[in-house]
Amino acid sequence: GAHKLYVLTIAMMVGLRFSVLRSMLAKETVQDPFDLPLEVHTFPPAGMEKAGDGAQAALPKPAHQLAVEIEFKDYFPLAFREIRTLAGITSQDYVDAVAGSVNFMQFQSNSKSGQFFFFSPDGNYMVKTISK
Numbered sequence: 001g002a003h004k005l006y007v008l009t010i011a012m013m014v015g016l017r018f019s020v021l022r023s024m025l026a027k028e029t030v031q032d033p034f035d036l037p038l039e040v041h042t043f044p045p046a047g048m049e050k051a052g053d054g055a056q057a058a059l060p061k062p063a064h065q066l067a068v069e070i071e072f073k074d075y076f077p078l079a080f081r082e083i084r085t086l087a088g089i090t091s092q093d094y095v096d097a098v099a100g101s102v103n104f105m106q107f108q109s110n111s112k113s114g115q116f117f118f119f120s121p122d123g124n125y126m127v128k129t130i131s132k
Contacts (some may be wrong), residue, residue: 015072017099
């Protein structure tokens with residue numbers, strides 16, 4: 001019900017914020033943004049943080065107040081970074097709109113696929129869930 005959507009919304013905002021901020025820190029130029037098709041990140045509840053390793057150690061995992069661990073699958077993060085750049089959208093503006101300080105995004109669930117469409121509070125961006 002509503003609680004499940006709240007958890008999903010907060011989880012998406014935490015994951016998107018981490019993904020975009022992480023891509024901002026990436027120093028490399030992208031020859032082929034499709035070289036990195038998927039990254040999986042887990043975010044434990046506040047107080048249960050684990051030390052990162054490798055590239056993830058450079059950006060601490062964000063704290064969240066959910067009682068469950070979040071798993072966020074980040075598909076083609078470098079490709080989406082390039083798309084935002086080409087569209088003239090700064091990473092900071094995108095993070096502020098999609099995963100800023102607002103508690104959650106609006107959602108609609110009238111799709112035939114049964115997936116959810118989440119809209120940023122300013123209405124400029126949409127995030128669609130996908131099933132496994």
